[in-house]
Amino acid sequence: MGKTLAEKIWAEHVVRQVEGEPDLLYIDLHLIHEVTSPQAFDGLRLTNRKVRRADLTIATEDHNVPTLNIDKPIADPVSKLQVDTLRANCKEFGIRIHSLGDKDQGVVHVVGPQLGITQPGMTIVCGDSHTSTHGAFGALAFGIGTSEVEHVLATQTLPLQRPKTMAINIEGSLKPGVTSKDIILAVIAKIGTGGGQGYVIEYRGSAIRALSMESRMTVCNMSIEAGARAGLIAPDQTTFDYIKGKPHAPEDFDAAVAYWSPLFTDKDAQFDAEVSLDASELEPFVTWGTNPGQGLPLSGKVPNPAEITDTEARSAAERALVYMGLEAGTSLKSIAIDTVFLGSCTNGRIEDLRAAAEILKGKKIASTLRMLVVPGSARVRLEAEAEGLDKTFIDAGAEWRNAGCSMCLGMNPDQLAVGERSASTSNRNFEGRQGKGGRTHLVSPLVAAATALRGTLSSPADL
């Protein structure tokens, strides 16, 4: 029987396989950042262990860093200590780091692909659950905890139980104004936040093939929001073209393409589960609740918990509506927004900024809200400035910031106030995620931009 893509990559990386034990898997690339690594380096020091492969490891500062005044010392002393600790650890162990002010600083999942070190067929890990982003290249990429960060630093391997595989088939063409963000929000609404648990998801079908690399990254990025540790897409010409010319693209590109080309699921391979979606039926999507599975087409209404039959889902919906300050039956498009956040590892790449800028060009955002535009990396920021996008955003009344995770997780000063409501291109609408008491609606960059202009949740078609 044939193999799925995930099974092929897995098999290529097994260092040791023993019945009754997890497989020992080799890790091709380890990305690190300031929040989930300090205790791992401490562990190495305590046990007198070294970093096995500094040349397969790269660090950047993203989670807690400010997006304003980055030329000045970090004002929050605890954040500063964490960043200083990362810098000292990288120096001590000889690890490459891209610090604030460097053109390759930025959200770790934007940095890997832009450097060309994210390539098909690799195993990639990072102490961050959105590592699945790199799966867009046909890599097996997943988030790990700090104990595992230490394990990879010391051994360049991880003991892992083999996951099950799930195919998500998305056929058909997207309507104008519908994006890959809407695809993944619709997938999560369909299978639920636990639907992908224990699986690696492979996104397949004509709608996926038609996506750009950056749009594919948005889809794979949110696999974890459906409970799957990893999500991937078979590499194709779109993938190869994207990597070509990047700083760390293979020098022997033909040899690499020859290795990458068989990386697809065999015709006779069996997935453990399959889900299908029709792309042509999708509409711009938005979340109304406090987990990413609580989403609906933007043309819909806030659901009535009384109509939900599953008791657990009903009580979750009741709690969510209280937290979100929403009444059942309210039209989603009538919900007024205080802050629009454009950025994050989900939607902070150049295509996302271009798409939003096109809608904002020559217009002004509503006077009732603020809009933060946070490029995914310093390189994306420079690219956007070269295209004049910064001017478009500033002229429209938005704030043009430096790169980082920013308001996606509210670990730096970019936070929502209590009761404040955002339309956010990020990945999680959990209670308090963007700031204590803040209320988040997850949206695509197009919906974010249209919402900024109208002041209420809107799609470009409403303009």
Added chain:
Amino acid sequence: MEKFIKHTGTGTPLRRSNVDTDQIIPAVYLKRVTRSGFEDGLFAAWRNDPDFVLNNDAFKKGTILVAGADFGTGSSREHAVWALQNYGFKVVISSRFADIFRGNSLKGGLLTVILDIAEVEALWAAIEADPNTAITVDLESRRVNYGDKSLPFDIDDYTRWRLMEGLDDIGLTMKQTDSIDSFEKTRPTFKPKTLPIRS
């Protein structure tokens, strides 16, 4: 790591599903560079509510958290495990855990036990009726015992053995250095390296 063989304690009922890691410990509490001191961040937002279960004196001594489905969804932050442990929890019981959280918990010696949703409901009812209900989580026999109930749970043999021996995963892998060395010799040469820096 401390060995885990059997733990007897009382339960804390957390009647919520989809308890994500941002609820277990919000991001603003993740800035410490140590593995300790995270207890103040545990369920920080919810603890402002006087009716929240951790603020109920009856459950103050609980060491076994009993939660709704999909516990630990979201971020990979191991700080969520440390916060639960720093606060004093030894075991979390739920009908379903998020993958990364479960992996982190079992690496760090916080035992996560999966029971049926109906069994979780029954356990909630028992704890709420009598907060002093003694619950024994026995890893050796893979059973949760309380009152006259004895509920089996699944955990793979390898993880069970590692927890019962209190073994460090890294130490175990270090014994395989020869296999890692020989694997590395077979890796394609065009696979990317981060050093030397190319830009």
